Amino acid sequence: MAAGTSTFLFDIAHLLAGGVLVLSLMLLVQDRLTAVINVFALQAVVLALSVGWQSLVQGAPHLLVTALITLLAKALIIPTALHRIVRKLDVHREIERVIGGGPTMLAGLGLVALSILVVHPVVETADPVAREDFAFALAVVLLGLLMMITRRNAVSQVVGFMSLENGLILAATGAKGMPLVVEVSVAFSVLIAFIVFGVFVFRIRERFDTVDVNVLERFRGEQREHL
């Protein structure tokens, strides 16, 4: 492969992985639940493209399956179901965050810088595609965590968790030749996660007429006797 084409291949891979990261940052600042779900769906589409591209670059056809699963489950089925939940519960206007958009964004940028600083010097031996991808993937994972911490709403915690999982898929596909077993397990965990989340979101709703997990805090076991 000529040096020129290989740089080009890397650039596309980086572009797509970077796109996933940018969408993670966008997720952080969305105020409305419908917007959160839409941005998440878009992130899944870009992720599927990125995985598909990796399949081309690495000559690994099994990655196409992963890309397809990602596209179907995370870009179509899960967002549709989440939209239905939000419509049913009538909470789409809810603005719910612990700290404001500005500080959250700054924290997010800090995490991106941190993951680049951590991964770059460590992974010097690995091939460059994997190295850049890993920095991006770690950043996506950490941003997913940040989102779960700063949101008090069960649905956006779900989305935060699944965007964290997007980061994991990004990392798994960046590692060359990682066996299919693992990708299947990722898809499997997403499915199970969705079942569990679905059950819980409805149960919380059933009990409290809201999906705001703040309401739950009052019921902490140790404090129950004060009620």
Add this chain to the structure above:
Amino acid sequence: MTSLLAALPLAPVELVLVIPALAVPLLVVIPNYRASAIVNVIASGLTLAAGLALLAAARERGDFLIVDDFNIFFVVLTTFIGFTTSVYSATYIGHEIETGHLTPAFVRFYHAMYQAMMAAMNLALVANNIGLMWVGVEGATLATVMMVGIYRTEAAIEAAWKYFILGSVGIGLAFFGTILVYMVASSVVGTGVPAMAWDEIAKNAGALDSKLLSLAFVFLLVGYGTKAGLAPFHAWLPDAHAEGPTPISAVLSGLLLNVALYALLRFKMVVAGNLHAIDVGAILMTLGLASLVFAALMLYRRRDIKRLFAYSSIEHMGIAAFAFGLGGPLANFAGLLHMTMHSLIKSAIFFAVGHVVQAKGTQRIADISGLSVTHPMLAVGLALGVIGIVGLPPFGVFTSEFLLVSASVSRHPVLTVILVAGVILALGALVMRMQGLIFGAPTGKSDAVKASAIPLFVHLALAFAAGLWLPDPLVRWFRSVAALLG
């Protein structure tokens, strides 16, 4: 024995996975709760038989499954406690149905999830493929999350939610660590399935990139450490123990924490094989001591009986982590013995506590007293359990803690002082609480319960016997595993 094993269509290592996995769909379709409780006990019993058959099986490896002395020991422990808990659970659940706390539909689901959890835990234990090991731990977590939320009270849902969120984050980070390990290994072993096989990775540990391996271990530590309930990643543990059905508290403390620590130890063995990687032992010792001291202090302020013993589990996982962090044949031996004894005694305590809560209708420690008058059998069981768990002789925990202290005192005198102080603090808290529970005048309501005493006293008898005398083959076994752990 060997010829008998050869007659089986599947190897024991496959049977410990297949039996519970087949029981799941079967339990889903059985509508009668008595029948499903019996099927649950039978399936657990068969799994235990398969686990015991592993003792005679060949130590062999495949790319996906592995059988060695280290995991046979854990499989036997897991399937044994899985079996006794299923016996206990049958009486416990029967009472819950009679009092209307659970409906038969939920019990159907509960039994199916119980077997799913057993299958997943066994998978995590016998997996050679590190991705498969991750799937096992993840599966067991999800199954227990479902069971913790089964009462559908506010507190139960909150506990399950918290457990789920923290568990998923932990498991996500563990997966990231697993990918990193694969990346390190693939540059030495070659890409593909062999680079995910634990024994291949461990064999080539010395040649791996030490920086990347260290980074991977940090993720694995936070990930599996969360599952193992090590402070400061323990926040889910007390809630999950307190709000779920008590048989689940027993398996959470007795088994799931062990499985997570086991996964961590497998990776510790890899990282320890690399000279330039981070010092895993020091990290485990620090986390272990922090968990021990933190949990010991927290014990004094508990007002909920199941939370009290949940914090005691954090304390004991801390002691085990400290032992493995210290390393060396004696400390590893102590760590293995401690995990075994803790599993036996803590699940016995939860067996007793479950019936106590059913009898008194409350989990508040202040509302439970005078058990020795109203429920003498449970009071004796609980008292013996507490004496065992705080490390008083002649129970096995005393032996393991004594061995640990004698292993560490010459190498780290200051840390040993902290260790002993933590153990004594915990002893004070638990003995103080136990007096209030057992003696004094009986207060509040006290219903009669059909308690199942056999699992409770079998566990206590085993822990008692181990404190007095460990059979030679067992000692040799523990020694060989301790040597494996390095």
